[in-house]
Amino acid sequence: MISDKAKEQIDAWIKKYPEGRQSSAVMEALKIVQAENANSLSAEAIQAVADYLDMPRIAVQEVATFYENYNHKPAGKHTIRICHNISCMLNGADNLIDYLEQKLGIRTGEVTKDGLINVKKVECLGACVGAPMFQIGDKYYENLTEKKIDEILATLK
Amino acid sequence: MNEVCFKNLNKEECHSLKVYRESGGYKVWHKILQGEITPEEIIDELKTSGLRGRGGAGFPTGLKWSFMPRQSDGQKYVVCNSDEGEPGTCKDRDILRYNPHAVIEGMAIGGFVMNASVGYNYIRGEFMEPFKRFEGALKEAYDAGLLGKNINGSSISFDLYTHLGAGAYICGEETALLESIEGKKGQPRFKPPFPANVGLFGKPTTINNTESFASVPEILANGGQRFADLGVENSGGCKLFSVSGHVAKPANFEIPMGTPFKDLLEMAGGMRKGGKLKAVIPGGSSTPVLTAEAAMAMTMDYDGIEVAGSMLGAGSVIVMDDSTCMVETLTRLAHFYYDESCGQCTPCREGTGWLYRVLKRMTDGDGVPEDIDLLLSVQDKIMGNTICALGDAAAMPVESFLRNFRSEFEYYIEHGRSMIKG
Numbered sequence: 001m002i003s004d005k006a007k008e009q010i011d012a013w014i015k016k017y018p019e020g021r022q023s024s025a026v027m028e029a030l031k032i033v034q035a036e037n038a039n040s041l042s043a044e045a046i047q048a049v050a051d052y053l054d055m056p057r058i059a060v061q062e063v064a065t066f067y068e069n070y071n072h073k074p075a076g077k078h079t080i081r082i083c084h085n086i087s088c089m090l091n092g093a094d095n096l097i098d099y100l101e102q103k104l105g106i107r108t109g110e111v112t113k114d115g116l117i118n119v120k121k122v123e124c125l126g127a128c129v130g131a132p133m134f135q136i137g138d139k140y141y142e143n144l145t146e147k148k149i150d151e152i153l154a155t156l157k
Numbered sequence: 158m159n160e161v162c163f164k165n166l167n168k169e170e171c172h173s174l175k176v177y178r179e180s181g182g183y184k185v186w187h188k189i190l191q192g193e194i195t196p197e198e199i200i201d202e203l204k205t206s207g208l209r210g211r212g213g214a215g216f217p218t219g220l221k222w223s224f225m226p227r228q229s230d231g232q233k234y235v236v237c238n239s240d241e242g243e244p245g246t247c248k249d250r251d252i253l254r255y256n257p258h259a260v261i262e263g264m265a266i267g268g269f270v271m272n273a274s275v276g277y278n279y280i281r282g283e284f285m286e287p288f289k290r291f292e293g294a295l296k297e298a299y300d301a302g303l304l305g306k307n308i309n310g311s312s313i314s315f316d317l318y319t320h321l322g323a324g325a326y327i328c329g330e331e332t333a334l335l336e337s338i339e340g341k342k343g344q345p346r347f348k349p350p351f352p353a354n355v356g357l358f359g360k361p362t363t364i365n366n367t368e369s370f371a372s373v374p375e376i377l378a379n380g381g382q383r384f385a386d387l388g389v390e391n392s393g394g395c396k397l398f399s400v401s402g403h404v405a406k407p408a409n410f411e412i413p414m415g416t417p418f419k420d421l422l423e424m425a426g427g428m429r430k431g432g433k434l435k436a437v438i439p440g441g442s443s444t445p446v447l448t449a450e451a452a453m454a455m456t457m458d459y460d461g462i463e464v465a466g467s468m469l470g471a472g473s474v475i476v477m478d479d480s481t482c483m484v485e486t487l488t489r490l491a492h493f494y495y496d497e498s499c500g501q502c503t504p505c506r507e508g509t510g511w512l513y514r515v516l517k518r519m520t521d522g523d524g525v526p527e528d529i530d531l532l533l534s535v536q537d538k539i540m541g542n543t544i545c546a547l548g549d550a551a552a553m554p555v556e557s558f559l560r561n562f563r564s565e566f567e568y569y570i571e572h573g574r575s576m577i578k579g
């Protein structure tokens with residue numbers, strides 16, 4: 001369930017915390033395992049992280065459901081996380097969400113038929129002076145317009 | 158403008174160790190390593206500087222640092238709060254991207270003052286670009302022998318690590334943040350005990366905001382008095398203000414405390430085309446909204462904003478023009494707090510749900526006249542009755558939106574549609 005490469009990455013996080021505090025690495029461990037398993041966390045994945053960090057399964061489950069960055073149902077290869085909070089809303093985020101839904105033929109929360117993209121409405125991503133904005137993977141895209149969105153979507157493979 | 162955290166902003170590679178050092182960076186740290194400054198002197202300078210916590214609560218940083226039991230045995234920690242999630246706030250992201258070494262030096266100095274040999278910088282999970290920048294700067298600092306054990310042969314050790322969040326606004330609350338570093342759900346702790354006594358992993362801990370730490374090296378390099386003089390009474394120094402919303406040129410501005418709001422608005426290019434100023438939230442979504450009139454008379458410092466009827470908060474200035482429907486705006490904020498409540502206390506968990514549902518019903522066109530009193534009574538039941546300040550943060554906008562823009566709510570209820578958007 002957890003590859004050697006993932007274990008190596010998790011171990012690097014564990015080293016940051018005091019002896020016996022490996023559970024501090026649980027948030028990153030879950031992200032690493034999620035990235036390896038089609039962007040979502042199954043019950044087995046959660047169990048595997050619990051075993052690896054020597055934590056009760058329920059403790060890992062709680063973390064996996066409390067934080068927003070974890071998926072529990074299949075996600076697209078790319079998740080577009082579009083901010084709909086106040087500064088983005090004032091700058092037309094709602095129209096852009098409509099535009100994305102129309103263009104991709106899905107509602108927020110759904111995945112395109114080819115499994116490539118899903119769209120998620122999220123709260124303020126801390127880039128309000130670049131509103132409206134969204135995040136794909138590690139990258140922020142700011143000052144979005146419909147034209148810019150077209151260009152960005154064309155690069156998603 | 159741009160004299161403290163942003164002072165290198167216009168230089169090439171402003172985030173690099175080289176540029177930071179050329180502008181006097183790590184000089185204070187070197188003096189400390191050579192035993193030329195005592196913790197007491199640093200605390201005195203910070204008190205003189207008037208630096209107040211930039212994370213939202215505005216607590217004097219020098220005083221906070223003096224609370225740590227530095228003489229006690231055992232591990233102690235300093236923690237930097239880079240969780241930046243308050244709607245409207247986006248300054249710490251730029252500090253991490255453009256001046257990461259100031260955060261590192263500020264945290265190292267904090268470690269020395271409070272006798273804490275380990276620090277964590279908690280960076281929100283979505284900030285991967287700032288995270289990589291900060292990691293790069295950490296590596297530079299380690300490679301240059303500025304961090305680690307017995308640095309430069311001194312008796313001083315300081316190790317600094319990053320911790321990434323995973324998407325939860327509540328983790329910005331300092332005790333929720335500590336829970337999160339411990340690998341748990343981010344639920345705020347009961348206080349007391351305060352983190353200075355029982356903090357991270359049960360050890361004495363001080364938590365400060367990114368901008369607070371990043372201001373420290375500059376204060377100590379040039380003296381607390383100089384920093385104090387940049388600002389006004391009760392609000393020392395410069396502060397970063399994120400100006401967003403309906404302005405022509407939204408951006409972060411580092412300006413002296415006490416600057417008139419109208420000057421700040423001008424720096425942001427004024428209102429965007431065709432718009433007329435209607436309302437301003439001066440300190441982030443959790444602070445009360447102001448009318449245009451109140452905002453235009455306000456100065457940007459702790460007291461000035463309080464006199465105007467709001468709070469400086471994190472310095473997140475959200476500007477709204479006359480095309481803004483206040484009912485729909487408040488509904489969006491209410492949804493945010495409802496979504497982000499950690500669910501631990503009943504008034505917050507149930508109250509934020511009520512606020513959102515009543516407002517949603519209103520914007521769906523099904524509001525009834527009693528809804529206004531209902532909103533006011535629900536927000537009143539939350540205020541002051543919760544473990545952490547998220548409850549108050551959810552309540553305050555409701556009261557101020559209704560007080561300042563009541564007729565829009567009444568119109569929405571009566572006509573089932575927005576007075577502004579039709």
Ligand SMILES: Cc1cc2nc3c(=O)[nH]c(=O)nc-3n(C[C@H](O)[C@H](O)[C@H](O)COP(=O)(O)O)c2cc1C
Binds near residue numbers: 238365
């Ligand atoms: C719901 C909530 C969210 C918060 N979010 C942040 C945040 O993102 N960043 C921050 O520095 N402080 C945040 N705070 C304030 C912290 O609890 C704490 O006061 C601050 O980090 C202390 O640092 P300072 O004294 O340097 O401001 C938040 C508080 C609450 C109640």
Ligand code: SF4
Binds near residue numbers: 345497501502547
């Ligand atoms: S006030 Fe809200 S967010 Fe804070 S502890 Fe209580 S339920 Fe959690």
Ligand code: FES
Binds near residue numbers: 083245246
């Ligand atoms: S409101 Fe959208 S990034 Fe802050």
